[in-house]
Amino acid sequence: MHVLVLYCHPVETSFAAALHAEVVKNLLAAGHTVDDCDLYAEGFNPVMSREERLGYHDVPRNQQPLQPYIDRLRRADALVLCFPTWTFGLPAMLKGYFDRMFMPGVAFDLSDPANVKPMLTHIKRIAAVVTYGRPRWMAWYMGDPPRRIVTRYLRRLTGNRARADFHAYYHMNVATPPRLARFMRDVGQAMARFA
Incomplete structure (x- = not known):
């Protein structure tokens, strides 16, 4: 498979x-094959401009500012996402990637607003490797937005066809070297079996 790794x-x-x-x-x-997209190293701009928002529904012109990234996604x-959870959500850089990239004509077809069609149907597998500063119960209490985005929202954009895995390490604030090593090993094994 050709895997787009989004690292943030x-x-x-x-x-x-x-990780x-x-x-x-x-x-x-x-x-x-891996397309390793390090959003910070590549200097991705997560901020949607006024002009982009005004042209959001203008397909295909809305894609021009992000065409190289759209080509990579297509x-x-x-998709494999690697990111930390900050304030119980995605890092701003990754959230901005989704805000800007998942637009009409790329992630979904809005030509019939009453019947939105997913357009990432070529994505067959999704996985995320995520760390949390707080324990699992606290993430659950807060609704665990990162897990929902990966296992529900991204899957929806594939027409619910992609299988999604979520590998989470909770409570980094009290992490120990043996527990971190075990999680690293588990992630490595999961990626070695990724299919």
Whole structure:
């Protein structure tokens, strides 16, 4: 499969960066091709401009500012997201990627507003590798938006055809080296079996 990896963390020495490297290494070892999109390293602009919002429904002109990223998304058979959870949500950079990229003519067809059609039907697999500062019960209490975005919203854009996996490490604030190592190993094994 051709896998688009969306990575979002500003610190190259973080645990998230180590997880990202483990994801890419194991996907490649499993024979997949990988388009490794590091949003911070690439300087992705997460801010939707006034002009973009005004032209949001103007397909295909709405795609011009992001055409290289749209082409990468369209080539993908699978998506793997690697990111931390901040304030119980996606990092602003990743949220901005979704806000700008998932537009009419790319993620969905709005030509009949009463019958919106998903357009990411070429995506067969989705996975996320996510860290949380707080425990699982607190994420659950807050509604766990990252899990819902990956396992519900992204799947919906594939016509509910893609299988979605969510690999989460909760309570980074009290993480221990053995627990981190175990999660890293589990993520590596999951990516080695990714199909």
